[in-house]
Amino acid sequence: MTASWVLAAGRRLLAVADHEVTIPSKERAGDGAASGGEPASANGSAPGTSRASVAAVLRRASRAGGSSGGLAVVFVVLCAFFALSSPYFLTYGNALAIGDEIATLGVIAAGSTLVIISGGIDLSVGASVALGATVMGVFYQYQGIPLPIAIVCGLLAGTVVGLINGLVITRGRIAPFIATLGTMTAARGVANMMTNGVQVSGYPLWFDQLATKRYFGLSVCTAALILVFILVGIYLSRRPGGRQVYAVGGNETVAKLAGINVDVVKIKAYALTGFLSALGGIILASRLDSATPSLGTGIELQVIAAVVIGGASLSGGIGWMGGTVLGVLIIGILSNGLNIMGVSSFMQQVVIGTVIVGAVMIDSFRRRAH
C-alpha cells in the first residue's frame, strides 16, 4: 500500500513540476493538515502542494516503520527454536555474548539505515572500519600520540571517508554504488599503506577493558552500541533532520521543491555512517587487542542485509531504526544459536541466507496485506 502510494504520489508530483498537470484542489486541502514535522523551507518552494505531499509521504513512511510485526515474529520464532535446541541459549551470559558480537555490526547498521532510507547505499563501511582502527593504531604505536587522541583521529578518518562519499555522490553526481565501491578500495589501500599490511597491536589495559570489563552487565562497547541506536533512532524519527532523510529518499524532486537541501542531507548521512564505521572499527580493535588493515572485510553486505531485513527499502523512503535493531539481532542470534547447536559452518551459511530472504518476504507480504 505505502509503496504504490509513494510511487503514485511521486509520479504525480513530478508531473506537476513539469507543468503537465495540476493537483486537484480537494487533495490539496485534504493533505494541507501537515504533521508537526514540516521540513524547513524558506526559499520560494511550490506552495502547499509539494510541502503537503511531502508531509503525507512522511506520515506514511513513519507509519510503515511501525508495522514490522512480521520481523518481530521471525525474531521470536528463532529465539524459541534456539532456546528449545539448547539450554545455554536463553541465558544472561549468552545475551551478553550476543551483545558483544553484534556491537560493530549494529553501530554501522545504525548509520547505514540513514543512508539507505535516503535512497543511497554505502559499500565502503568495511574499509572505514579498517581505516579507523588502523589510524588509531598507527598514531598510537608508531607516532606516540596518546591513545584517547589517537581514537579521535581514527573517528575523524572514518568521517572523512564518509564526507568524500557524500561529496562525490552529490557534487560529482556519481551513483552511490560506484562511488562507495571506489572509496572502499581506496580506503583499504590507505589502511594497508599505513601499516605495510601488518597488524598493529599492544594497547593499554584500559583499552582492552572497554570490551571485557562489565559495568552492570554491560561492557563499554555494548553500552556504546545501545547509545548509538537510541541517539540515531531519535534523530531519525523525531528531529527535522531525520524527517528530511525520509523525504529525500521518498522522492528527491519533491523534497527539493519543498526546500530541503538534498545534498546536505545526503552528505550528513554518509558522514555519519563513516563516523560510526570508524567507531565500529575501534570497538573491534578493543575486542581483539589489535588493528589490522583487513578488519571488517565483508561486513558491508551484512550491514545491508540487516538494514533490509529491518524493513528499509533499498529504493529509499522507508525504514526505521527499530527495524534495523531487529535485523541486527536476527543476524546475531542466528550465528550465535547455530554455533551453540554445533551446526557446521557451511550449513550455517545456507541457513543464514535462507532466513534473510524469508524474513524480508514475510515482512513484505504482511505490509502488502494492509
Added chain:
Amino acid sequence: MSISFKGRVIATVAAAAMVASACSSAATPAPTMAPATSAPTIAPATSAATTAPATSAATTASTATAAASASLLDPASVPLTLAEFNALPPAPACTGTKGTIGLADATLSAPFFEGIRQGVEDMAARLCYTVIFQSADDGATQTNQVQVMLAQKIQALIYIPSGADAASVPVTDANAANVPVIAVDRYATTGKYVTFIAADSVPGAAKICDYLAQGIGGKGDILVIQGQIGTTPYLARTQGCNQALANYPNIHIVGQAPANWDRTQGYNVSSDLLQAHPSAVGIFGMSDDMAIGAAQAAAAAGKTEFIVGFDGLPDALQAIKDGKQQATMLQPCFHFGMLAVVDAVLTIQGQAAGIPAQQLTMPILVNQANVDQYLNKGYYGTLG
C-alpha cells in the same frame, strides 16, 4: 495474486545480498592465515636434515661467530633471530648487486609471513642480492605476480603459497623458465623444488596438545578452534593433536568450530562455544591469532581457561607473559626467510647439491616459564 513490485524488488535484492554475503564469507581472504607444513604425507623421518633450534642463545651465538670466519653461505649457521643476525660481524660492502631473487609471499597481515619477508630481505641485502617482493591474499593474484617476476628475470624464486590450496602454476612456470624454486611453509603437489623449509606441524601439534592435557590435569572438556577446514595446517595440526589426546581418555573435545585463522572469527566462535559448553576448561586454538581471540572472549565472558595456540606470534608471546594465554609453539619464521635466501644463493652459484630436499624444524614450546627467552628476541624479525 502476485507479489507487489516492491516486495519483489526487496526480496530479489535481499537474495542478492544474501548470496553475496554467503560468498564473501565463504571465500574469506583469510587475512591471518596460519603457516604450517603442507600435506601430512611428508614423513619427518625422511628429511635429510632436521634442525632443532631449541639451543640456548649462547650456543647459537658461538655458532654465529664461527660463521663469521666460515663462509656466510653455510645453511647450518644461519642465525635464528634478528638479534643474532645483528650480532654477526659486519659484512663486506656490496659493490652492485650480484643477482635477483623473487619472493612471492602470502598475506602480510599474518605476522608469520611478514617475519619471513624480513628474513629474506635482510639476508639478501647482506649477501648483495636484490629482492623483488610481492604478497597476495589468494592464489590467483600470486600466480600473476610470479609471472611478472619471471618476466623480470629473477634467478631464483622463494615461494610461500597463499590460499587454501597451494597453486602449482607459479611453480611449473618457474620450472619451465629454469628458475629454481624454494618453498617455505607449504608447497604445491606438482612441480620441482630445490628444498622445502617449514616447521614440523604434526609433532608440534602433538606436543602442544599434550601440554594442554597436562595443564588441565589429564581430564576434562576442551574446545578446539580450527583453522580453515581442508587446508594443510588444519589437517596437520588436527592429526597431531588427536595423536596426543589419544593418550588421555578422560579428555573430551566437547566443541569445535572453524575460525579460518582469523582473530575476529576466533573471538566470535569462542564466545559462542564457551556459552554452549560451560564445562570447558581448556582451549586449543590452531593458530595464535585465533587463540588470542579465544582468550579475549574468555575474558569478556568472565571465564578462566587454559589456552594454547600455535605459531609463536609476538602478540601471543606477550599474552603468555601476561598470563592471558598459557603456551604456544614458536616457529622461527625470520630464520626460515634467511635460510631460504642462503639456499637460493647457493643454488644460483651452482652449489645446490648439498641442500637437503626438506628442512623441517621442530617448533619450540613457549610457556610462561621460558617466554622471556623468546619474547622480543627477533624470532619474528622486528615484530618481536
